[in-house]
Amino acid sequence: MAPIGTLHYLVVAAALFILGVIGVLTRRNVVIVLMSIELILNAVNLNLVAFSRLWGLHGQVFAIFVITDAAAEAAVGLGILIAFFRNKETVNVDEVDLLKW
Amino acid sequence: MQQVVQPGMQPVATTFFFYFLSGLTLLSGVFVIIRKNPVHSALALIFGLLAQAGLYLMLYAPFVAGVQIILYAGGIMVLFLFVIMLVNIERSQREEQFNKQWVVGLLAAVALGALFVVVYVKGKALFPYRIAQPIESSNTQQIGVMLYGQYMFAFEIASLLLLVAIIGAVVMAKKRI
Numbered sequence: 001m002a003p004i005g006t007l008h009y010l011v012v013a014a015a016l017f018i019l020g021v022i023g024v025l026t027r028r029n030v031v032i033v034l035m036s037i038e039l040i041l042n043a044v045n046l047n048l049v050a051f052s053r054l055w056g057l058h059g060q061v062f063a064i065f066v067i068t069d070a071a072a073e074a075a076v077g078l079g080i081l082i083a084f085f086r087n088k089e090t091v092n093v094d095e096v097d098l099l100k101w
Numbered sequence: 102m103q104q105v106v107q108p109g110m111q112p113v114a115t116t117f118f119f120y121f122l123s124g125l126t127l128l129s130g131v132f133v134i135i136r137k138n139p140v141h142s143a144l145a146l147i148f149g150l151l152a153q154a155g156l157y158l159m160l161y162a163p164f165v166a167g168v169q170i171i172l173y174a175g176g177i178m179v180l181f182l183f184v185i186m187l188v189n190i191e192r193s194q195r196e197e198q199f200n201k202q203w204v205v206g207l208l209a210a211v212a213l214g215a216l217f218v219v220v221y222v223k224g225k226a227l228f229p230y231r232i233a234q235p236i237e238s239s240n241t242q243q244i245g246v247m248l249y250g251q252y253m254f255a256f257e258i259a260s261l262l263l264l265v266a267i268i269g270a271v272v273m274a275k276k277r278i
Contacts, residue, residue, distance in 0.1 A: 018219075027199065052160075060244060075270040083274065097133060
């Protein structure tokens with residue numbers, strides 16, 4: 001087996017990204033869509049940290065900021081979900097159509 | 102391929118740990134998007150985040166690994182589980198779980214996969230094959246110096262962002278404003 005270089009980590013991150021995109025596009029439950037978005041953010045973080053091993057610590061600092069951002073976005077997204085659920089009593093993405101013409 | 106040997110402990114069984122941890126991460130990613138019960142998905146995601154913290158440790162990033170475990174697996178996922186418990190999820194588990202857009206999902210996956218392959222083949226010069234072993238004993242100190250020196254502005258903006266997110270989430274989840 002080849003020694004583990006940066007490309008191996010990049011391939012794992014790409015696969016995680018693709019899994020997150022498939023989850024966002026095909027699931028109907030809003031909570032699972034939000035969790036797939038977290039998968040995408042984690043794939044990006046893995047990319048950043050894998051490159052930061054070669055090019056300095058900037059990647060890791062950026063990864064910390066991405067994690068902070070993900071926390072804020074998850075909080076706001078789940079607040080929206082709770083507010084919506086209180087009105088419509090469903091967590092189905094297809095039924096978020098109050099503004100539809 | 103040159104190998105820089107740092108004083109201290111040497112990595113052991115790198116190949117096994119990489120394939121094991123990345124296999125765990127990808128498997129839990131698959132479980133996140135497959136499972137019908139959202140609690141199962143959340144638990145699978147926690148597992149994947151912990152395995153990814155192990156990958157960060159292999160990449161000589163102990164501070165990011167610690168932040169991942171404490172913040173991501175211990176904060177954000179707990180928030181997800183709280184909201185799953187608050188929202189009455191029983192009825193949605195009996196409905197259809199996957200919408201009819203599997204063609205779009207497959208197309209997007211294939212397009213992204215092709216894009217990644219092209220980028221990684223063409224950009225091979227950006228990640229040379231040497232194995233770099235940065236010093237990890239002063240990793241936290243160096244990140245602290247960078248956060249409070251070079252990235253001070255981004256640090257303050259991030260704290261402002263968190264304040265706005267807290268206020269927004271509290272206001273939106275209240276029953277009467």
